[in-house]
Amino acid sequence: MTTRTSEQTKTQDIKPFFLDLTEGEREDIARVFRNILTSGQLILGAYTKEFEAEFARYIGKRHGVALNTGTSALEILLMANGAAGKKVAVQSNTNFASLVTIIRAGATPVYMDMTAEYFAPNLEILKSTVERYDVHGVMWVHIGGVVAPDFPEVVEYCRKKKLFLVEDAAHAHGSEMSGIKAGAFADAGAFSFFPTKVMTTMEGGMIVTDSAEHAALARSLRNQGKRDGDYGAAGGSRRSRPTSGWSSSPSWTR
């Protein structure tokens, strides 16, 4: 029998939101940041466009829309799916962010239980929730990046019942089953790039969807409801920025 000394059982301090970058990674990031600062376009520039296109392609959806957080990604998807005033089923073992987006979108969350094996509901749990409550849609969370084996059947069931199904893939960048990536199974996926996630942009989120309409809505909502591409900046937009006395315009503030 082995006995543990108090030294062996000493807990290790965990620094919140800590990312251990190598010197090379720090240099790479600094180089890209210099390019951005030199370009003068601090947000929604060429890097964002490239990231959106590459990420959507990697996941297997047509459109990617980068956002300030994963929370915004979920909230916008709920708005796009007309959740306001309706019930949305969500599992109870999720981050508060999943739940709060339902409330912020004007909907009512209906909790679902989860299985011990996959930390997610299963088809039976979903069916009994749908039969008991008049839910309009479902938010399914791939907790810890685990995609439940019956998720494709869940997708099929939701299609049959005409329920929208949003994947909260905040933990699931690159998770895949039968060659399909998390975020690509259902109508749309929402990702987070918070420092504790699989990949990070410091703060950040992304919607991936095949719906051009939902992607355009998300691009508009991330920019105070303007039309896509109408950034209020000089050069090709309907609004032009004053040449003097300009510090910030309402279109750029959050």
Ligand SMILES: Cc1ncc(COP(=O)(O)O)c(C=O)c1O
């Ligand atoms: C399951 C889940 N959904 C959504 C979010 C929200 O992501 P963000 O922190 O980027 O707003 C998180 C973040 O921690 C999460 O764990």
